[in-house]
Amino acid sequence: MTREDIITAINNFLTEEFEIEETQIQPAARLRDDLGLESLDFVDIAVIVQKEFGITLKGEEMTGIKTLNDLYEYIFKFTNN
């Protein structure tokens, strides 16, 4: 899976499942402050990430992911290991 594929998949579930406006989807966007995601949403992101990429995100690992770009990088790192 290329980095572009990962970015497209993540952006798609953020717009479709989480109903976030496409204009808000920027790599530097902060998940909580800019995209309005909260702790319960991260529980659902973990489920989608598992389905889309086969990666099990643990709550404690999510704490280091602050921006959308952090999320792209995190998934990219795992899928390419």
Add this chain to the structure above:
Amino acid sequence: MRRVVITGTGIYSAIGKNLEEVRNSLVNGRSGIVLDPERKAYGYQSALTGYVERPNLKGILDRRSRVCMPDHAEYAYVSTVEALKNARIEKDFLKDHEIGVVFGNDSSTPAVIQSADIVREKKDTNLIGSGSVFQSMNSSVTMNLSVIFGLRGVNFTLSAACASGSHAVGMGYLLIKHGYQDCIICGGAQEVNLFCVASFDALNAFSKKESDPQGASRPFDRKRDGLVPSGGAATLILEDLDHALKRGAPILGELIGYGFSSDGVHISVPNVDGPVRAIRIALQDAGIGPESVDYINAHATSTPLGDENEAKAIVGVFGDHSPVVTSTKSMTGHELWMAGASEIVYSLLMMQHSFIAPNINFEEPDEHTGKLNITNRTLKQDINMFLSNSFGFGGTNSSIIVKKYKQS
């Protein structure tokens, strides 16, 4: 003691998605019962059910709210929006006052089954998602409504089997009557999905008249053979009279009596004594005699013994001079946890529009039900006072009396 009035109602049921649709169904004796092939394939002995379409709340409620709502919370949201609108209560009023919520509900099934399936298969609770716990709890309806509407008063769910909705209204009445709250959003909600009544079906309690869905629910009729499960949600805004008058609220009726009792005999078989006591306590609380009641909305679910024992209880209290009795379950099916609340909404519609809805499918009485004054036709009749009965598993009984509001 303070006087308690009803200032708004809302309904979402198998016979209509709002008050106007439901009123038309009641007047015309329209049944909301269908045969659900999915239930048959799943393994139900009887696939009869009330048909209730899930509301589409996308674009109305945000994702976080929707993810936490089971189907019956969605129905309750819709019925509550209608009730608040009719009561002329705006969002700012809810924010600035201590408004409560008490709903009757006694199950919330799919999320329990689906989360267990995920963990059995994947061995990882991480994959359940965030909404499941909120959807699976019995208090799901009140926890969702309180957050969505920003309520700041009493907030709990009352579980009492098929009398849940009635007791919830009764509890709201007591809390207001005794001065603990000024205004409470009361009601009942009942899930309608593939899983929700499978274990109930296991008791052989459902009608087997699958070839005639709309004729299957026949309370008090000699050929009745079981209930037809149904659901949806009903909301009533209960309010202290002075509070209602002060804000110029419409007053639909006055709740004057609540009686409750327990049979203390059998887990599923109702008796006569328990309902008799509940009705008598309601009459006593209302300070009226049986002769003052113009209409009884019976609990009667279309089970052979349940209807027989309710008939005996009504005769036991009202003697040979029974007021007109009908069971709206003949049209709606048995709305279970919601029924006690919805049937007050149905009866209020009859009171407001001077008619009595028919007990459809009542063709021939048996020796007990023949002693009641049951009508299978719509009657044009004023109702000054009605009694609504609800009884449930474990012998829980609830009777509510409502009268037309008069200033005094």
